[in-house]
Amino acid sequence: MTSQDNVNAVIRPMTNADLQRVFTWRNHDQIRQYMLTPNKITFSHHVRWFERVSQDPTRHLLIFEESGKPRGFFQFERTACVEVSNWGFYTDPKAPKGTGKRLGNLALNYAFSILGMHKVCGQTLAFNEGSIGLHKYLGFQQEALLHKQHLVENKFYDVLSFGLLNSEWNRSDES
Numbered sequence: 354m355t356s357q358d359n360v361n362a363v364i365r366p367m368t369n370a371d372l373q374r375v376f377t378w379r380n381h382d383q384i385r386q387y388m389l390t391p392n393k394i395t396f397s398h399h400v401r402w403f404e405r406v407s408q409d410p411t412r413h414l415l416i417f418e419e420s421g422k423p424r425g426f427f428q429f430e431r432t433a434c435v436e437v438s439n440w441g442f443y444t445d446p447k448a449p450k451g452t453g454k455r456l457g458n459l460a461l462n463y464a465f466s467i468l469g470m471h472k473v474c475g476q477t478l479a480f481n482e483g484s485i486g487l488h489k490y491l492g493f494q495q496e497a498l499l500h501k502q503h504l505v506e507n508k509f510y511d512v513l514s515f516g517l518l519n520s521e522w523n524r525s526d527e528s
Contacts, residue, residue, distance in 0.1 A: 364459050367414040367426065372396075372403060374445075375416075375426050383446040387481040389512075391505055404491050411435075413468065417444075417456040424448045425456045429464055429473070436471035438464060453483070457491045465519045478503065479511035493517040 367375065376399045378384055385391045393401075404426075406412050417425040427442035440459065444452045464470045475493065477484040488495075493515035501509035 360419040362455055362459055363418050364415050364427075364463055365394070365418065367403070367407070367416050369403075371416055371423065371426075372400060374423055375399075378426060378443055378445055381446045384443045385512060387478060387484060389478070389505075400450070403454050404441055415463070417452075417458070417459060419452070419455070424452050427456060428461045429460075429468065429470075432474075434471075436469070437474065438468065438470050438472070439476075441475070453487050454490060458485055461517070461522055463480045465522050470519060472516055474517075475515045477513050477515070478505075479513050485513060491517065492521055494521075 367467060373396075375446035376394075376396055379388075379399070380393050384395065405416070407414055411431040413429045415427050415429075416423050417427065423445065425442060425448065427440060429438040429440050431438050440460065442453075442456060451525060464473050473493075474496075475484075475488055476499075477488070479485075479498070494517070495513055496516045497514040499512040499514065502512040503510050
């Protein structure tokens with residue numbers, strides 16, 4: 354990825370003005386089918402979640418924009434070890450191809466450069482090939498296969514756990 358790829362891309366904190374858009378993305382069938390909590394949520398539930406989580410100092414809720422248009426959402430949640438964070442993300446289902454890669458690169462730069470993370474961790478359902486591919490593209494290593502770990506609609510699914518160290522990210526940036 355060249356610096357030219359993200360010339361018009363920025364990340365910013367999620368605000369109340371983003372609530373409807375992020376709610377719509379989160380409830381979209383293309384997004385929900387891959388979430389660990391795939392049920393549709395109500396807007397009032399979404400607002401309560403935002404009010405609670407946006408006040409939590411261990412959480413960072415962020416919007417990815419390209420050319421002034423919101424294209425995705427991502428979040429980091431610090432674990433008990435404050436230098437380690439779990440992350441989650443999704444893009445606007447109508448976003449151009451490659452948006453996830455651009456979001457991921459900026460998000461990880463933010464995690465390692467701004468938040469000072471030692472490690473970023475992610476989990477995905479084993480059938481989510483897009484997320485698995487993105488994690489691998491970004492340099493994550495698969496660290497675990499959690500066999501039949503997550504129940505969705507009366508069926509258990511495997512969950513893959515990924516991790517990326519700051520030192521690995523720095524090396525991947527140099528190549």
